[in-house]
Amino acid sequence: RANDANLPPNVASWSKTLGDGVGVRPYGKPSPFEKDVVRRDVQWLTASRESSVSFTPLHDLDGIITPNGLCFERHHGGITEIDPHDYRLMLHGLVDKPLIFTLEDLKRLPRVNRIYFLECAANSGMEWRGAQLNGCQYTHGMIHCVMYTGVPLKLLLEQAGLKTNAKWLHVEGGDSSGMNRSLPLHKALDDCMIAYRQNGEMLRPEQGYPVRLVVPGWEGNIWIKWLRRIKVGDEPWYTREETSKYTDLLENGKARKFTFEMDAKSVITSPSPQVPVKGKGFLVISGLAWSGRGKVTRVDVSLDGGRNWRTAKIDGPVLDKSCVRFYAETEWNGQELLLQSRAMDDTGYVQPTKDDLRKIRGVNSIYHNNGIQTWAVKPNGEVENVEVG
Ligand code: MTE
Ligand code: CO
Known part of the structure; x- marks a missing residue:
């Protein structure tokens, strides 16, 4: 509530000193008055704090860039603190010349700046069997979108010299989980980066400092943090993280594997359960959309649970594999909205409804849920996570 002593025609307290x-x-x-804009976690989701997740407060942000201190974190072995003097990146396997890079070595190489989203494959994973968590921070907050500065991975591979039978890379983290995945060589040569900066500053420890x-x-799982080693091989390694985890069990008992790409998805960030509608009148509906296959070309918004659609306004940069910000404006008179x-x-590609997705994928998996989200706006302005049949 406002303090009358600070309001016109009085001279506000901050103007006097x-x-x-x-x-x-x-x-x-940030201003101390923004103290509630923080990452949050859901304690019952995971058994330990070290192998857990905190969520980006999407409902409190605008534009497309996630501030570094608010990027969701997903660690399998806690936050690793690495002294950059002791940092080394090993590159070996099917190469002519195995190499070890220091951080200074990497910083001396030509670098590029790119804005990309990172989404955990488990984002929205709790929602497969029905509406669960009340807030886009929890249903969709395992995503961030920042500008990376770093060396194209292609450059390091060229320096080492690839053998003709090279096809896959084994990428491994230096944290206690030793997070490791198999990365197809064609992707490594296409647009992968060895990043050390995020939004201009060095990576935060939570995001894998120094590299x-x-x-x-x-999918986020393959974006190895605290990157320690790259081994070049001729076939995938079938690590735990791409067999028992990060595969999608279908209804018929078979599992999809190496489901790397994040399909097009979007969410309305405001209004949403954590930011209800504050009174009747002009209402800006706002949200984020992204696609791991390229550029978002269009976002539609529905006020009635998908019966009628209008095209939203996209504002700000529209980049490859990055988030876009969309807006739809309306007048709210206290009527229920879906x-x-x-x-x-x-x-x-068009983002599917949750039911259409379930028809093909069943409900056994926790990964790659990109179904359309529904928020119910009640006559009192409160917003709830619901599903429409
Ligand atoms: N890399 C290492 N070394 N250890 C990890 O636990 N988690 C992965 C990936 N890279 C992880 C890792 C997962 S599952 C995701 S979704 C992303 O990092 C999360 O990145 P973030 O913490 O920057 O949000
Ligand atoms: Co993840």
Whole structure:
């Protein structure tokens, strides 16, 4: 609530004294009044804090860039703290010349800047069997979108010299989980990056300081943090993370494997359960859309659970394998709404309904749930996670 003493025609308290001088905050922080804009986790989801996840507060953000301190975290063995002096990246296997890079070695190489989203394959995984978690932070918050600075992986592979039978890479983290996956060589040579900066500054420890692998458009699990080793081989390794985990068990007992690409998806971030509608009148509906297969070409918004659709306005950069921000404006008179959004990408793919997705994929998997989300807006402005039949 406002303090009348600070409102016109009074002179506000902050206008009567000098503020802090420069240098008082050598590394700036958000306003103390924004203290509720934080990553959050759901304690009952995981057995330990070290192998767990915290979620991006999507409902409190706008535009497409996630601030570094708010990027969701997914660790299988806790946050690793690496002294950059002791950091080494090994590159070996089917190469002419095995190499070991220091961080300084990597920083001396030509570098590129790219904005990409990273989505955990388990994002929205709790929603396969029905509406579960009340808030887009929890249903869709295992995503962030930032600008990476780093070396194209292709460059390192060229330096080492690939043998003619090279087909797959084994990429491995230096954390206690030793997170490791098989990465097809064609992807490595296409757009993968060895990144050390995020939104201009060095990576945060949570995001893999000092070096992480960037695998644009592909599931977050393969974006190895605290990257320690790349081994070149001629076939996949079938590691735990691509057999027992990160495969999608179908209704018939078979499992999809190496489901790398993140399909087109979107979510309305406001209004949503954590940011209800504040009174009747002009209402801006806003959200994020993304596709791991290319560019988002269109986002539609429905106010009535998917019966009628209107094309939303996309504002800001529209980049390959990056988030886009969309808006739809309306007048709200206290009527019930069933808000939905659906993304389309430049391959012609249209984000499916949850029921259509279940028809093909069943409900056994927790991964790759990109179904259309529904938020019910109640007459009092409160918003709830629901499904429409
Ligand atoms: N890399 C290592 N070394 N250890 C990990 O636990 N988690 C993976 C991936 N890379 C992980 C890792 C998973 S499952 C995801 S979704 C992303 O990192 C999460 O990246 P973030 O913490 O930057 O959000
Ligand atoms: Co993940």
